[in-house]
Amino acid sequence: MGEFELIRNYFAAAPCAQGGEGVALGIGDDCALLAVPPGEQLAVSTDTLVAGVHFPDPCDPFLLGQRSLAVAVSDLAAMGAKPFAFTLALTLPTVTADWLQAYARGLNQMAQACGVALVGGDTTRGPLSLTMTVFGHVPGSQALTRGGAQPGDLLCVGGELGNAAGALALVLGQRHAEPAIAEPLLAHYWSPRPQVALGLALRGKASAAMDISDGLLADCGHIALASGVALQVERDRLPLSNALVAFLGGADATQVALSGGDDYVLLFAVPPSRLPALQAEGWPIHVIGSVLAGQGVTLVDDVGHDITPQIRGYQHFRETP
């Protein structure tokens, strides 16, 4: 038996590969078979992470196991879908038992947290990269797309912004910080928590949603374009963590919250009438701006002045279709 066949058997025996709700047939045949509840649709998303591009190489395989799955599941959360399964295509230059065990531990832990079962995949030799394809289900009419934001809606996010991008200098070892600052930032980078429960709560309530991966303003641009509206972001309403402000100072913290990526926090539009009920349920919702007629994304200061040109690369957010 070749070493890559051994790896396949290793993953097939992992706790997260032992089936679950909706998994009619898991690892070991030509295909997995998934059952979608009657009246619901299957939500699918694929993400590739390449060593040295999307994560440092080398890095801690346990943390990589967590992060690689979390990043992918976040797309299901953004759709209001309930995650239930995933496949893993893993390309490795060499096989070491230590690496594999640590990676699988991180993967298992995140799979359990997200309620997803490993149902298939492929293991090949080559430069380190991972492609996750994740599966969820959602009633078709309640899926949260990017295309439904309406003028008058409030623009909201589901948590603090900029922590992961702020952590990058720590991840790369370019800077150091005391544990009270470094730990929460690094945790956000390596173990993002896909906002699955919030996504389910937003079904039938949010008019548009996505997860923030490219950076707040860039992702606002995606919603503005898909919905055919303008989005106005108020600089002073951005939720910043104490750790981020302590690490970077207020101005740079604001900059990474606006333009840094990897937040994996939900960004959504909601009619004002629906907000109180969501807030009463205790969701961590921060209103950061509003939806207007027009197109593109504008950043304003505390007195409503357009300060978008002060943001690096701002032309990008002014794009027209």
Add this chain to the structure above:
Amino acid sequence: MGEFELIRNYFAAAPCAQGGEGVALGIGDDCALLAVPPGEQLAVSTDTLVAGVHFPDPCDPFLLGQRSLAVAVSDLAAMGAKPFAFTLALTLPTVTADWLQAYARGLNQMAQACGVALVGGDTTRGPLSLTMTVFGHVPGSQALTRGGAQPGDLLCVGGELGNAAGALALVLGQRHAEPAIAEPLLAHYWSPRPQVALGLALRGKASAAMDISDGLLADCGHIALASGVALQVERDRLPLSNALVAFLGGADATQVALSGGDDYVLLFAVPPSRLPALQAEGWPIHVIGSVLAGQGVTLVDDVGHDITPQIRGYQHFRETP
């Protein structure tokens, strides 16, 4: 707009990305949304191809576009599933318009032949590799697994064996042959035709099925193990193409038919009573052996002598669970 965002837009505009039956929402949001017919299950398979490992680097991108999709869809055929969608995770070291256009042309052509729509994916920078995840649907009770072969069943294949493995020396430029020999062999390597229609015809008739990717004897081993039976292959019943025999001679042609990979022809077991109806429908079915009580795979000659030890790496097929 970055070059990788341009690629994403390029694929989103491709003919094969314009939706199809079962595609409720295609490329462009956080997830695609797929509709599975009531009472059916979703069949999913993931395959990674790495440059220099699974295909020569460099190679013709048009042919790679065809082959990369065909190899993945073959797993759906093996399950008796009807293909309808796929995602593509493409990692590229550099972006050249010529490469991309030729790849997309090959991909489109195979997508059309297989009836699948491109519904999502990811495009990243890194060493060239491709991960395809393909989707089909099948009534749960009719899916063809590897696990149902019964003693007394006939062992069959859906077409000629060894052509793709025989073509490898041509693919790598190590040997040359006249067009009448080279062309059919190279076509089999670069443009395998997933046996989707045969897979659908075998629903409810074959007791076990898979597609031959690792090589006939190795894949027989997978069915034998999953079904808890022994498989006996008769050397003189292997369907060999004239081109393969002319290129390699009879003995080596038999060897690659037994141990070479990449055939992407269906291998299946069927009760003898069900064979005549299938043959009457005109399917290219070749009986190559039989299912027996026991375990493992045996190769026999024309008088029934066990000649398995004459095959390179034969221990592999004698494996016990």
